[in-house]
Amino acid sequence: xxxxxxxxxxxxxxAIAAENRRVLxxxxxxxxxxxxxxxxxxxxxxxxxxxxxxxxxRMAVVEGDIAGSADAERIGRHxxxxxxxxxxxxxxxxxxxxRSALQNLPLEGLQLLxxxxxxxxxxxxxxxxxxxxxVVILSVAEGDDKPEKYPLIFQQASAxxxxxxxxxxxxxxxxxxxxxxxxxxxxxxxxxxxxxxTGEGLEGWLDWVRESQRRYC
Amino acid sequence: xxxxxxxxxxxxxxAIAAENRRVLxxxxxxxxxxxxxxxxxxxxxxxxxxxxxxxxxRMAVVEGDIAGSADAERIGRHxxxxxxxxxxxxxxxxxxxxRSALQNLPLEGLQLLxxxxxxxxxxxxxxxxxxxxxVVILSVAEGDDKPEKYPLIFQQASAxxxxxxxxxxxxxxxxxxxxxxxxxxxxxxxxxxxxxxTGEGLEGWLDWVRESQRRYC
Numbered sequence: 001x002x003x004x005x006x007x008x009x010x011x012x013x014x015a016i017a018a019e020n021r022r023v024l025x026x027x028x029x030x031x032x033x034x035x036x037x038x039x040x041x042x043x044x045x046x047x048x049x050x051x052x053x054x055x056x057x058r059m060a061v062v063e064g065d066i067a068g069s070a071d072a073e074r075i076g077r078h079x080x081x082x083x084x085x086x087x088x089x090x091x092x093x094x095x096x097x098x099r100s101a102l103q104n105l106p107l108e109g110l111q112l113l114x115x116x117x118x119x120x121x122x123x124x125x126x127x128x129x130x131x132x133x134x135v136v137i138l139s140v141a142e143g144d145d146k147p148e149k150y151p152l153i154f155q156q157a158s159a160x161x162x163x164x165x166x167x168x169x170x171x172x173x174x175x176x177x178x179x180x181x182x183x184x185x186x187x188x189x190x191x192x193x194x195x196x197x198t199g200e201g202l203e204g205w206l207d208w209v210r211e212s213q214r215r216y217c
Numbered sequence: 218x219x220x221x222x223x224x225x226x227x228x229x230x231x232a233i234a235a236e237n238r239r240v241l242x243x244x245x246x247x248x249x250x251x252x253x254x255x256x257x258x259x260x261x262x263x264x265x266x267x268x269x270x271x272x273x274x275r276m277a278v279v280e281g282d283i284a285g286s287a288d289a290e291r292i293g294r295h296x297x298x299x300x301x302x303x304x305x306x307x308x309x310x311x312x313x314x315x316r317s318a319l320q321n322l323p324l325e326g327l328q329l330l331x332x333x334x335x336x337x338x339x340x341x342x343x344x345x346x347x348x349x350x351x352v353v354i355l356s357v358a359e360g361d362d363k364p365e366k367y368p369l370i371f372q373q374a375s376a377x378x379x380x381x382x383x384x385x386x387x388x389x390x391x392x393x394x395x396x397x398x399x400x401x402x403x404x405x406x407x408x409x410x411x412x413x414x415t416g417e418g419l420e421g422w423l424d425w426v427r428e429s430q431r432r433y434c
Contacts, residue, residue: 038254038338038367039359066339068366089369091308091339119366120339121255122283122308141358141384142256149285149336150255152306167358167387172414197389 013127016095020130023102024113030216031113032209033131035153037146038119040139041163043071045196045205046114050078052206053112057213062101062115064093071116081105092123095130112213121146125153132216133158140164140173147182154182159190159208166195230344233312237347240319241330247433248330249426250348252370254363255336257356258380260288262413262422263331267295269423270329274430279318279332281310288333298322309340312347329430338363342370349433350375357381357390364399371399376407376425383412 024031036042050059060081063072072084083101085093098115105113115131117124125134136157138146141164147154154160160182162175175193182189190208194201241248253259267276277298280289289301300318302310315332322330332348334341342351353374355363358381364371371377377399379392392410399406407425411418 037256037336037359038363039356065366067368070362070365089339089343091337118339119254120308120337122306122335122337123340126306139256139358141356141381142254145287146255148287149282151284164358167384170384170387 013095016099017128017130020095020099020102021132023107024130024132027107027110028217029107029110029113030213031115031131032212033115033117033124033129033134034137035117035121035124035134035157036119036137037121037139037142040119040137040142041196042116042119042137043074045137045161045163046116047074047078048196048199048202049114049206049209050075050080052202053209054079056210057111058109059112059114060105060110062093062098062105062113064097064116064118066090066118087118090123091118091120092127093117093129094127098129111217112209121150121153125156133212135159135161137161137163138178140167140171140175144174144178144181147178147185151185154185154189157186157189158212159192159205161205162191162193163196165193165201166198230312233316234345234347237312237316237319238349240324241347241349244324244327245434246324246327246330247430248332248348248350249429250332250334250341250346250351251354252334252338252341252351252374253336253354254338254356254359257336257354257359258413259333259336259354260291262354262378262380263333264291264295265413265416265419266331266423266426267292267297269419270426271296273427274328275326276329276331277322277327279310279315279322279330281314281333281335283307283335304335307340308335308337309344310334310346311344315346328434329426338367338370342373350429352376352378354378354380355395356384357388357392358384361391361395361398364395364402368402371402371406374403374406375429376409376422378422379408379410380413382410382418383415
């Protein structure tokens with residue numbers, strides 16, 4: 001009985017996710033779902049990315065948080081349309097929440113949509129929201145054992161950002177081990193080592209976003 | 218219908234948690250539930266704490282992870298009994314998992330039990346496992362906005378550890394803001410600023426553990 005209810009919830013989610021994907025595809029909006037632990041630097045990476053690509057693409061952002069609108073306020077300062085979703089307690093966005101957000105965004109002419117999921121390495125991996133690709137962000141302050149401990153999201157992600165490399169001299173983080181362990185789960189996973197705070201290493205990531213968007217259109 | 222099923226699950230969890238609490242109380246085992254994001258330094262804090270308190274208390278550890286036994290192996294090197302729980306995908310421990318772990322630990326004569334929950338700032342806050350107190354750990358690398366964005370766990374915790382203060386010169390973290398925002402949610406929350414890696418500031422935290430355990434007995 002309980003299993004049936006759960007299955008219905010996931011089936012309903014998948015149906016709405018497919019509808020979101022169709023709505024976005026019809027308008028040519030390439031959509032990235034950014035997933036990471038709390039404090040891995042998702043919002044800062046997004047701010048840098050928006051600033052770097054603002055002359056090239058028309059972009060928008062959906063911000064997912066349990067509570068508050070602090071991230072949407074940060075993003076709003078970069079001159080792109082942004083919608084904040086508050087999940088009220090849920091540890092992930094679902095397709096229905098994103099559908100509501102899409103209804104409140106100017107989709108016509110949009111080329112690139114970033115969805116910043118709730119800070120969590122577990123729950124968001126289980127819920128399709130209609131994105132074209134998932135990106136997992138890991139900061140070197142979190143430790144090199146994370147791909148091994150949270151394999152699902154590294155398996156699902158189309159790219160991995162290894163953030164806060166400016167902290168490398170201060171932390172015990174073995175980059176080779178993290179790379180190897182992510183690629184045991186997901187061979188050929190593109191990995192971009194950068195510091196969203198200082199801007200170091202950002203170009204490889206930006207090129208991946210550019211190329212992914214162009215391949216999509 | 219769905220709500221009823223969820224309520225049953227939570228009621229069943231609460232009943233088992235109450236039973237765990239009774240089993241532990243009967244034997245005088247003071248139990249702390251450590252909750253934090255992935256990579257905030259829970260395991261390192263635990264290693265330091267075990268080493269510092271090993272002459273004073275008989276201790277044991279329950280390790281919760283989605284997958285793997287890396288943390289239990291680290292803890293095992295410190296000479297205390299440890300049981301690893303793999304949730305298989307769930308983003309939190311529940312009371313039933315902890316009950317199984319208790320059946321595999323030498324509870325007689327034990328004085329202090331640490332349960333390291335799955336790395337997650339959201340889900341573990343919703344599930345009583347029978348602990349006496351929750352401790353939330355936040356690293357300065359995660360950002361000072363976390364108490365505001367994940368209020369429930371800061372409200373529920375009996376103490377907060379602000380970890381990785383050795384990284385302060387390298388990150389934009391406003392300690393006053395984090396303190397203020399945690400205490401808006403939870404006035405009088407004890408906050409311990411320390412670096413589990415270097416050992417700086419550990420004494421205040423150790424004293425809190427000592428006193429909490431003694432008050433319990």
